[in-house]
Amino acid sequence: MPSEKNGFAVKTRIPLFFVGATVLAFAALAACDVERRKSDAELGLNAQQAAGRQIYDTECGRCHEPYSARGKKGPGLKGIYQRKYLSLSGLPATDERVTDIVRSGRGEMPGFSQKLSAQDMQDLLAYLHTL
Numbered sequence: 001m002p003s004e005k006n007g008f009a010v011k012t013r014i015p016l017f018f019v020g021a022t023v024l025a026f027a028a029l030a031a032c033d034v035e036r037r038k039s040d041a042e043l044g045l046n047a048q049q050a051a052g053r054q055i056y057d058t059e060c061g062r063c064h065e066p067y068s069a070r071g072k073k074g075p076g077l078k079g080i081y082q083r084k085y086l087s088l089s090g091l092p093a094t095d096e097r098v099t100d101i102v103r104s105g106r107g108e109m110p111g112f113s114q115k116l117s118a119q120d121m122q123d124l125l126a127y128l129h130t131l
């Protein structure tokens, strides 16, 4: 019976269209909010800075946004070395201070002295200077 078959197709196609449109609308919204991740080359990172970025993404990214001042668990680190003082603690934005904070931790932030070698630390600082 072809007419019954048609009726079924029309009835199911309309809701499916709406589901599809809703999914697309959400995808578009999400794309606006979350910027596409740039490659190391697009960011112009050299080998050491790229190594630092990997460490950052593994150890720091879950609590600190690298390319936004927006806070996560900790403050965003965009432009961390562009100002004279760190935004939250007001400590001088120097390699010495930042190294201390990363090694020993601060408040809710864990220390990384056991996890990061001296070389890791150098690579990480090199990357932080690009933010």
Ligand code: HEC
Residues within 6 Å of the ligand: 056, 059, 060, 061, 062, 063, 064, 073, 074, 075, 086, 087, 088, 089, 090, 091, 098, 101, 102, 106, 107, 108, 109, 110, 112, 124
């Ligand atoms: C579990 C979450 C967490 C992780 C992981 C973490 N941090 Fe933090 N970080 C924080 C919090 C919370 C603070 C604020 C501490 C305070 O002053 O009370 C902070 C503070 C800082 C500050 C000082 C900011 C300011 O304005 O004073 C720096 C720099 C920093 N973190 C760098 C790093 C780096 C680099 C890493 C990776 C090696 C890292 N953090 C990993 C949570 C984290």
